Amino acid sequence: MSFKNILAIAFVISIFTFLSFSIQKKHQYPFQNSTLPTEVRVDNLVGLLTLEEKISQMVNNSPAIKRLNIPAYNWWNETLHGVARSSYNVTSYPQAIAMAATWDTTSLKTMANYSAIEGRAIYNDSKRQGKTGIYLGLTYWTPNINIFRDPRWGRGQETYGEDPYLTGTLGKAFVRGLEGDHPKYLKASACAKHFAVHSGPEWNRSTFNAKVSDFDLWDTYLPAFRDLIVDAKVSGVMCAYNAFDGQPCCGSDKLMQKILRDDWKFTGYVTSDCGGISHFWRTHKTHPSKEAAAADAVLHGTDCECSGDPTYRALLKAVNDGLITEKEITTSVKRLFTIRFRLGMFDEDKEVPFSKIDTSVLESAAHKAHALKMARQSMVLLKNEPLKQKSANVLPFGKGVKKIALVGPNADDKTVMLANYYGFPSYISSVLDGIRSKQGIEVVYEKGCNLIDNKVFKPNWKGNNFSFEGKPGFQVAYFKNNKWEGKPAVVSRVPKINFQWGDGEQVAEGIIANQFSMRFTADYKADESGEVVFELKGDDNVKLFVNGEKQIDTDLKGGYYTLKVQKGKIYKLVIDYLQYSDNAEIEFNMGTIETASPATIASRVKDADVIVFVGGIAASLEGEAMPVSVEGFKGGDRTNIELPKIQTDVMKALKATGKPVVFVNMSGGAMGFEWEAANLPVILQAWYGGQAGGQAIADVLFGDYNPAGRLPITFYKNISDLPDFEDYSMDNRTYRYFKGEPLFAFGHGLSYTTFKYSNLKISKSPKSNEILVSVDITNTGKIAGDEVAQLYLAHKNNSYKTPIRTLKGYQRNYFKAGETKQLQFKLGYNELSEVNSLGKLELMKGSLDIAVGGAQPNAVLISQGKSIQKQFIFN
Structure with a gap:
């Protein structure tokens, strides 16, 4: 070997030694070195943790490990139809069932991509501010791909419908849009839920044991999960609350071990549904203790527990008691950190291409345009006939329509558009907004009735009537707990009570919207004798006290209280609000209640060229485990599928005017409106349309958009068409096995062309x-x-x-x-x-x-x- 070659080799060795020393100096531990394989980095990081530290990382709210510079991380985030529960203004797309009605995988993939972009912007901005709380992370517990087997299920609105093939194809599009196609990094992490055999009832989900045949399991309940897990390689899975064949789903031999891990070779992470592990020993009573429950869930592959009071805290004792080994816990912790590495959380920003996304993308023009596009695409024209023989169909409205009467409980309700699991957009279009945007149209608006009764609240706010210690407005005290306990952290004054905050958003100095409470206090001075009605609404729990006596105490819905007052007399008001979780919303108003008969409502609008009735139901009545118990509804589910009687009665009176009546129905599931289908010329299924829902409805009514949505579920005639809600057999369920005649069939939808x-x-x-x-x-x-x-x-x-x-x-x-x-x-x-x-x-x-x-x-x-x-x- 020549001297020249020896010098060259020596030079290379010296450079390599220098670089190795530099890397070692830069990276105290191998897991910090982004050039190493992810598996090597994960092994190194987890190998540095104590048993106690490993267990601490197995809950949704994972604390920081400061000695290793591992930041805190909260796994819980949502993006069902746009980033949810955020303190930022975000784009709100139509509810999941409405997006399924588009039958458009490309649109859904784009929506998921836009949601991931907005989610990255929020994560990046929060990271810069040092925030690591709930709903700020990149692990989204979406999509819900359970089969909507029964229209009574309140959470069916979160799914892509009743068909396994449609659900699977749409679900794959969502996962690919959200997670992206970068060779190294996930844009965001999706989560297929709820695994598996889960679709109501909500009221007994913590005790319910689903029983299905192997045929139904593989023919109906599992195909979409296989599509997402095996084909789309989704990075996360959430197991369900209920039991399956006698075992809680999160501890199921068949689901979790045999199918998910062994047969499908799933290597991603599994989270419990929130509080689900505690159900093992508290409600399912399949396990004798916290330790047994925690150990069994981990042994079955449930890596993360979502809970405010984690059962997984008992894992240390479970190890000491010999119920589980540290090695088995290590397996779960490695899965969790693998996801965080794939999201780029341990790499420098310059290495992660998504770290440059900033908040300028929130509600961008492209995102808002896509929200409108999907709302339009989701509209399903169920029926469109002429009012008289040989005349044109009622829709789209022709040039002869100059005056429109808009009636119904959802006609001017913006919040109905947001459904559940929602974020706050800057602007929401109601149907009234959409119709008023059309040129040359006179609009007469008359609410007429509420969703379930005809006691219509008419606001008449008089702010000067409210004061505290002689000064206008309300005193508000903020507490850093949701029990109004101790000394208020902040005391201030507000002129009116009407607030919306995303979870974790700052509501006052040192107060964030997460497990907090508020107390408003004011004197109300009546300026005339008579009756005044106080309206109180809140997203969690609201209470109204008048002169020390509680008059309203309710969850979610809110309520009304009629007070008989004397002119000049002062009434002491106290309004309490507490937030359990999710968004924080409270509104207080005053006015009167009108109870008008359907005939009276019809008489007010009979001079219009056409009457549009916008009704249905809302996410205030149907949803997840809700404290709602009114006729036709139970715990978030429905006990029948008929439209509330008051709405049908109003439409009967409207039809009697002889004017065309267009029925726009909003709901998250199928409705059994037999009278409407038989007697009205037009029915438009509008779902919950997101921020642009009202505009989309108006565009369809006026023919500015030609509808082409298709039903992703069967609309049955009435409840007698359905088997028992708790029967999970697919016999006589969904279009694939239903032997009767539906009201409107799966896949149905009309157009203005042929x-x-x-x-x-x-x-x-x-x-x-x-x-x-x-x-x-x-x-x-x-x-x-x-x-x-x-x-x-x-x-x-x-x-x-x-x-x-x-x-x-x-x-x-x-x-x-x-x-x-x-x-x-x-x-x-x-x-x-x-x-x-x-x-x-x-x-x-x-x-x-x-x-x-x-x-x-x-x-x-x-x-x-x-x-x-x-x-x-x-x-």
Whole structure:
């Protein structure tokens, strides 16, 4: 070897030694070195932790480990339809069930991407401020891909509907949009929930034991989870509250060990639903102690416990008692830190491409435009007929419509648009806002009734009547607990009570909206004798005291109190509010209550050219484990599916005027409005439309947008169509097994134009076990619009139970007037297989009915060319 080569080698060695020394000096520990593989970094970090420190990281609110410079992190965040419960103004998209009604995977992927961008902006801004609290992290416990098997389930609004295929395809699009495609870093972490066999009732979820056959398990309840876990590689899973076959879902041998970890090889993290581990020993009573519950959950692969009072605190004693080993705890902790490393939380900002996203992206023009687009896409026109024979359909409104009467409980309600698990946008469009935005239209607004009664509150605020110690307004005392205990941390004064805060947002100096309480105090001086009505609303718990006596004490809904007053007399008011969690909202108003008959309401609007009634229900009545108990509703669920009677009575009176009545229904699930379907010319299913919902509804009514939404659920006629709510068998449930005649079928939705299907071609692909399908679709109408082509398959010679028919493909496309497009579908092994009685996927050969159309096939649609069907022999 030459001297020159020796010098070169020596130089390289010296450079390597210098760089190694520099890296070592820069990185005290290997886990801080971003050039090392993630697995190596995780092993190093977790290896440095004590047992106590490991256990501390297994709860949603994980504390900092200062000696290793590991920051605190709260795993709990939400982005069901936009970033939720944030202290920042964010973009609010339509509720999940409404987004499912778009039947558009591209739109949903874009929405998830935009939500991840806004979430990154909030995380980055919070990180710069040193904030690490709840709803600031990058681990989003979304999407909810449980099957909406029964319309009575209040949380069904959070899902993508009743069909496993539609749910799976939409869920995969959401995961890919939220998590991104960077080779190293997750943009955000998605979480498939609630695993599994979970869809109500809400009122007994902490004790309920779901029992299903292997066939139903694999045919209905698990396919979407497999799509997200195996195909989309989702990074997180949340296990469910209820039990399955006698074991809590978070400790299920079959679900958690056999299927999730062993069969599907899931390597991501699993979180419990919040408080779910305590149900092991408190309510399910399947475990004798906290220690047994905590150990069993971890042994089954539940890595993180979400709880304000964690059962996982007992893990240290569980180790000492021999119920679990430190090695088994280490496995879970490694899964958790792997996610944090994949999110870039231990790398310098310059290395993580998403760290540059700032708050300027919040409610950006593109995001708001997409919220409007998805709200429009979600509108399902269920019925549109002429008022009289030989006349045009009522919708869209023609030039002759100059005066519109807008009636109904949801007509001017902005909050109804936000559904549940929501964030606060800067502006929300109500239906009244949307219609008033149309040029040349006179609008007469009359609320007429509430959702469930006709006691309509009419505000008449008189701020000068309220004072404290002689000065106008209310004294407000803030407490750093949600029990009004001890000395107030802050005392100030406000002129009126109307506040909204995201969880963790600063509400006063040193007070954040998280487990806090407020007390408002004022003297009310009556300026005239008579009756005054106080309205009090709050997101959690609100109380009203008048002269020391409690008059309102309620969760969520709020209430009214009528006070008989004498002119000049002073009444001492105290209003208490506490926040359990999530958003903080409180509003106090005064006015009167009017109880008008349906006939009176109709008489006020009879001169309009057309009457639009905007009703339905709201997330104040249906949702997650809610303290609601009024006729037709129970604990967040419904006990029947009929529209509240008062609304039908009002619409009957409106119809009697002889004017066209357009019914716009808002709900998170199917409604059984039989009278409306039989007697009104128009029904528009508008769901909960997000910040642009009112504008989207108006655009559809006036024909500025041609509706093309399709039902992701079956609308049944009444509750007699349904099996018992607690029966988890799929017999006679959903379009796949329902043998009756629905009110409106899964996949149904009308347009202002018409489409014809022709030239259906089916052939076996050169590839084994694959069928190719093509069809021509022509817009035969005079205006452009979207069409949702749906492909259904039915096996005709099966030797065991299969669905009546099942969705196996769909495409949403835009067509100009007169335009023809050829669409192609590919049916592979999964699409051509069915689940046998043992729960195994089996390729089905023989006679198949393959139909493509704008809805489920039937004789009428096929005769009209709106659907086309052929039999194909697959061998």
